[in-house]
Amino acid sequence: QSVLTQPPSASGTPGQRLSISCSGSSSNVGSSTVDWYQLLPGAAPKLLIHSDNQRPSGVPDRFSGSKSGTSASLAITGLQSEDEADYYCAAWDDTLYGRVFGGGTRVTVL
């Protein structure tokens, strides 16, 4: 049971806009910045979004992040086949005094 809640799966067709939610509490998402990671099969996780909505250099602007209160979202616009992957949100938890992750969302491009 993950501390942060994500939908287990999401799907869309090429070109579509997809959104993944990440729900937490006042001790994590509500008081800390949220990061998003992409996991491709056989590869190490890749940082997509940090500080709620900041993209590291090299990350396509199709990926964007937002946060409101204790919920955050990752949006993928112009969905592409190479976006098929698992996506995880993460935040620091002040009560657990550690980093917590969501359960992950598997994105399928139909």
Add this chain to the structure above:
Amino acid sequence: QVQLQQSGPRLVRPSQTLSLTCGISGDSVSSNRAVWNWIRQSPSRGLEWLGRSYYRSRWHSNYALSGKGRIIINADTSKNQFSLQLRSVTPEDTAIYYCAREADAVSGAYDSWGQGTLVTVSS
């Protein structure tokens, strides 16, 4: 460009200690702008943070409560690396283990990762 290179055994017997090392190039384990983490991934639990170590005038470590006191993370400044020890392993500890840098430049996100080590706990 920071690179993290993991090493360690891929098979560990139940009740034994899992030990992995993460060598750092392009940064210093003693940097006051980085924190060094271990994270694992398994089909049943997804990504799971295990703990971290960092230097801010002195060495600090934080561990996941779920580790139940089995986790030790140490830094070796002479080799510019840090290590993970997980004691009394069970088959539930079978996972891909990653080391990762938590950087001030990205507000504490993990911007560099090791290649991952699949560790199997089995007799």
